[in-house]
Amino acid sequence: MQSSPRRRPERFFWIGVSAFLLAAVVLVALVPSALAQNRDAERREMMETFQRVFEFVQQNYVDETKVDSRTLMEGALKGLFDALGDPYSSYLKGEDLRVLEDTTTGEYSGIGVVISKEDGAAGAEVVTPIEGTPAYRAGVSAADLILKVNGEETRELTLNDIVDKIRGPNGTDVTLTVQRGKSLTFDVTLRRETLELPTVKRAMLPGSIGYLRISQFTPHTARDVSDAIKFFAQSSYRALVVDVRSNGGGRLDSVVQIADYFLDSGPIVSTRGRTRAESFVWSARASDTLVPPAVPVLVLINGGSASASEILAGALKDTGRARVIGETSYGKGTVQQIRNEDGFEFKLTMSRYYTPAGTSIDGKGIEPDVVVKDEGLAEGELDAYNRLIKEQRIRSFVESFQGAIPGERETTAFIESLAKEGFQIRERYLRKLVRDEVNRTNNNPPVYDLDYDVVLQKAVELLSSPASQAASR
Numbered sequence: 001m002q003s004s005p006r007r008r009p010e011r012f013f014w015i016g017v018s019a020f021l022l023a024a025v026v027l028v029a030l031v032p033s034a035l036a037q038n039r040d041a042e043r044r045e046m047m048e049t050f051q052r053v054f055e056f057v058q059q060n061y062v063d064e065t066k067v068d069s070r071t072l073m074e075g076a077l078k079g080l081f082d083a084l085g086d087p088y089s090s091y092l093k094g095e096d097l098r099v100l101e102d103t104t105t106g107e108y109s110g111i112g113v114v115i116s117k118e119d120g121a122a123g124a125e126v127v128t129p130i131e132g133t134p135a136y137r138a139g140v141s142a143a144d145l146i147l148k149v150n151g152e153e154t155r156e157l158t159l160n161d162i163v164d165k166i167r168g169p170n171g172t173d174v175t176l177t178v179q180r181g182k183s184l185t186f187d188v189t190l191r192r193e194t195l196e197l198p199t200v201k202r203a204m205l206p207g208s209i210g211y212l213r214i215s216q217f218t219p220h221t222a223r224d225v226s227d228a229i230k231f232f233a234q235s236s237y238r239a240l241v242v243d244v245r246s247n248g249g250g251r252l253d254s255v256v257q258i259a260d261y262f263l264d265s266g267p268i269v270s271t272r273g274r275t276r277a278e279s280f281v282w283s284a285r286a287s288d289t290l291v292p293p294a295v296p297v298l299v300l301i302n303g304g305s306a307s308a309s310e311i312l313a314g315a316l317k318d319t320g321r322a323r324v325i326g327e328t329s330y331g332k333g334t335v336q337q338i339r340n341e342d343g344f345e346f347k348l349t350m351s352r353y354y355t356p357a358g359t360s361i362d363g364k365g366i367e368p369d370v371v372v373k374d375e376g377l378a379e380g381e382l383d384a385y386n387r388l389i390k391e392q393r394i395r396s397f398v399e400s401f402q403g404a405i406p407g408e409r410e411t412t413a414f415i416e417s418l419a420k421e422g423f424q425i426r427e428r429y430l431r432k433l434v435r436d437e438v439n440r441t442n443n444n445p446p447v448y449d450l451d452y453d454v455v456l457q458k459a460v461e462l463l464s465s466p467a468s469q470a471a472s473r
Contacts, residue, residue, distance in 0.1 A: 050076075077344060084349075088336050092345045098164070100338060100347065103250050106197050106218030110167040111135045111174065111190045115146065117159040123147040123179070124154050124162045129443060130198055134190040136443075140178065143399075143441045147185070148177035170194045181399075199250075200224035202231055203447035207464050210237040211448055211456075214258075217250030217308040222257040229261060229290045239463040240291060241456070242312070243300040245326060249307025252335060252353075256282045259315045261290040262297060262322070266356060268315045271335055273351030278335075297322035298459045301366060302374060306330035313366045314355035323369045325462070326455050333362030372458045377429065384423045388433070393418070398437045405438055428452075 054076070058067045077091040092100065102108050112133020115124040126144040129136040146154055149165040157165075166174055175189045199221045201213040210232035214221065232240065252269075259268045263284035270281040291297065299313045299322050310329045316322035333354075336347045354360050377385055388394060397414050398406065406414070415430050423430075432452040439445040448456060 073344070077346065081346065081348075086334075086349050088332070088334055089348045090346065092338070092347060097345060102197055103216060103218055104338065106199075106220040107194055108167060108197065109170045109192050109194050111140075111192060112195050113140060113166070115159070115162065115166075117154075117162065121145075122155050124159065127440065128445065130195070131444075133195055134193055138188050138190055140176075140188065140190075141180065142443050143180075145179040146176050147179050148175075150175050151177075168192050196220050200228055201447045202228035204232070204235050204237065205241065205448070205450070205456075205460055207460065208236060208238045209460060209463050210235070210240040211243065212240065213243045213447065214309070214312075215247055217247075217254040217258070219251065219254060221250070221254050222261075225258050225261065226290060237295070239296045239298075241298050241300065241459045241463070242316075242322070243456070244305050244309035244312060245300050245302040245455070246304035247306070247309035248304065249309055249332065252308060252311070255308040255311045257288075259312050260284045260288040262316055263319055264289045264293070266319060268356065269311045270354045270358075271351040272354065273335075278351040293321075296463060298463060299324045300455055300459060301326045301329045301368060302455075303327055303330055303365075305366070306332040310361055310366050311353060311355075314359070314361060317366065317369070318356040318359070323462075324366060325370045325372055325459055326368050327371065327373055328367055329361070329365040331361055331363045331365035333360050333364075370458065370462070372455045375429070375432075375452070375454050377425070381425045381429070384425050388418075388423060388425075393423075394433050394437045398434065398441060403441075406434065 054072060058069070058072065061067050074091065074093065081090045090096065112130040113135045114127040114130065116127050117124045122145060124146040126135075126140060126142055126146065128142050129140045146162070146166075148154060149162060152165065154162050166176075168174060170192055172192050173189050174192060175187055177185065177187050179185045197216065197218055197220070199214060199216045199218055201215075203211045205211045210228075212225065212228050212232075214225065252271075256268050264286040265284055268282045268284055270279075272279045297316060299316055301309070301313050301324055305313065305326075306329065310332065313324050313329065317324045333352055334349045335351045335353055337350050338345065338347045352360055352362055401410075411431065411434055414434070415427055418425075418430065435449065435452060439449070450456060450460065
């Protein structure tokens, strides 16, 4: 049977449509491949150009001592990461690498002192010896001044240089020349040990409220948090404060495990990157829950709470497991990986993380449910404060009691004398400065300061309300 002449145009039309669609499919399939080939060709051309420039500089720069291959490569890598415009992606060396290694492993080899150094100071001051470490056992004390490390004076060294000289291989010795008080100077030789970074502090607040302070997230932090929660349970806690103020973050796996202690189901955090391997969802499991759902939880944050601490705050806030108190957090919502390529180490932003509600906090931070600002200096008080510090008036006052704690009468008289001299600072803040100085010189400072910490005061007030107490029964 012959086809109808009237159907031929229609058949030709559909043949044309099919051919067009086939061509479009082929084009769609080929365009990415062609673009990729163009990018590969451009990349090869750029690398060849870089090699020619590298070799020309190395062979022709006027100062031959500055064209070492590794030095030039390090400079090139620094420029490569600077070009990304990402403050969290960088070539790593020196102090930056050491700090990241400490966080990644949660360990270091040293003697166990926290030190600080002011510009022009004669040496590094011991902020505190860490309990159970070589420095603590040898009697190194808060406020001691480290004048020398292995005979080298510390006056002209930076804080990072001093830290690097105190640290060293496990089992080796380091000798410190220490000044205590105005005139006592002595040497102490300490054997370095592999030490854990202390990241968790715990205590019981009035009203059967547990207080958990997390300063960083390392491989050991989740274990220490678990121990703290067990301690709270043994102490019959009915509510919990989790303090991550000024916590700059740390390991993602650590904070996920800790969040799982509070949540029994649902997402904790998700990451999204360019590759499938960098896109993942971490979810809570009921078997890992340690804090009973009936225990009210408050999380304290401030502008120094970043990255992993924001993951914890965001997860507990979005799921309704906790209320967040304080000030808006920093807003670091990206995840980095550390890589080593032929001895050159770098960290690169590989993904962004999202809270359980699907929110990216990058550049925005976590908003607190209850805003409470830390009590700080007013604009007109800064000059007086700087003068106090420069003249070391607070320190001298506390040191005059030779280890004893100044009484109420002595402190009041001291504050009144400062006012007569023109130090225009609120009395409450001056009293806080005196308390801070007393704590600084105490080898076992308190875990919290409920007298002057207004954010913690608010947390205790909220958890002590009749509604909160009823909820925890």
